[in-house]
Amino acid sequence: MTDAVAAPELATAPARYSGFSAGALWSVGILLPNILSIIFQATQQSRGIGAGDLGTLGAAFVLGRGIVIGTAPFWVYRTNPRQITAGAIIATVAALMAVVFLIGTNRLGLGWFIVGLTSGCVAPPAYTALGNARDPLRSYSIALFGSSLIAAIVAYLLPTLIVPHYGEKGVLIVIAALFLVALPCAWALRDTQFVGKRNAPSALSGKDAPSTGSGRYAAPVIAAIAGAVFTGVFMGGAGAFVASIAAANGIGAKSVGLFVAFALMASLVGALTPSIVGNRMSPIAMIGVATAGIIASYAGMTSASPLIFGAGYVAHAIFATIGYVYFLGVVRSLDFTDRIYVAYPAMDAAAFAASAELAGALLSRSTPTALFLISAVLMVICWFAAVAASRIAASGSPAALEPI
Structure with missing residues (x-):
């Protein structure tokens, strides 16, 4: 150590x-x-x-x-x-x-x-x-x-x-x-400034960092990839194509404008929630809650009722933002290199581009339900990957996030 x-x-x-x-x-x-x-x-x-x-x-x-x-x-x-x-x-x-x-x-x-x-x-x-x-x-x-x-x-x-x-x-x-x-x-x-920057998980918890083992690099890399895919799915999927999804459900563009406005305001709640909850709950558990909330919101977004659809989209914005912030925290807490988390925004952008391409292809060839199903599967995989990253890090260092 x-x-x-x-x-x-x-x-x-x-x-x-x-x-x-x-x-x-x-x-x-x-x-x-x-x-x-x-x-x-x-x-x-x-x-x-x-x-x-x-x-x-x-x-x-x-x-x-x-x-x-x-x-x-x-x-x-x-x-x-x-x-x-x-x-x-x-x-x-x-x-x-x-x-x-x-x-x-x-x-x-x-x-x-x-x-x-x-x-x-x-x-x-x-x-x-x-x-x-x-x-x-x-x-x-x-x-x-x-x-x-x-x-x-x-x-x-x-x-x-x-x-x-x-x-x-x-x-x-x-x-x-x-x-x-x-x-x-x-x-x-x-x-x-970055003088005396923290270059190990120990700096986040005051405990020793792993000196050997594949988990030293695997944990932050897995967490970063999972977080990037998570972000890409919610931003490049339902987030970017809400108008197309609403149109497929028979909901007009005027209503979509209201949904987007409410979702933007609701995302403020999602952004602030982690600062209030903090580490009272495990970050991995909170990502799981966010994942479940996003998947539940997809059910509302399959409705032809503007009220139910709008409620689903607003809920999607809240839970997606919560998950995004917690992934930021998880990636940072596991990154002893001080460089992986700096690359994380670029990974988010790449995942967003890939997800938008996939979502566009799905919506042009199939229904929004197919997009929701694939998005839900990817979200669950991202959460399991975050759990795995936490456990890998914990196996090599007590400084890592406690696995749930």
């Missing part, structure tokens, strides 16, 4: 301010992908481009963002988080302004690729800092609550107040302003 890793020493600024700043930066860093559909809707209206061109813009943005997020485990500990975050925010604002004032329609793809590169550098240092907090689960829970609230407010205000009057330019200027507002928060990341 290795000696327990000492807790990191915090610098002079208050830890609460550092945690708030990391959460704010993470919220801004993931804002663009959360509202990309609204941005591109404004772009389509302002520039008159087709759906195919919008797909190209989206692919360019995702490619640029994917490059920096996918490589984050290699650069996030080799750079100064304060400098890289501040520089990324300034570069993102400049790139957005270039899209607004300098780049023509024929070069929009290049512009959005650059926006993806620059904005993609904002979230990883903040996400890493949250994982190095004294209670990562609570930090992720509160940060996700904040990011969901910001996204919900922005998603409501942009189409109602900005797009009708100012179009694409107004939308991008507002987003650039939000990035600038978050700029001072970058200076606080020095206090949650």
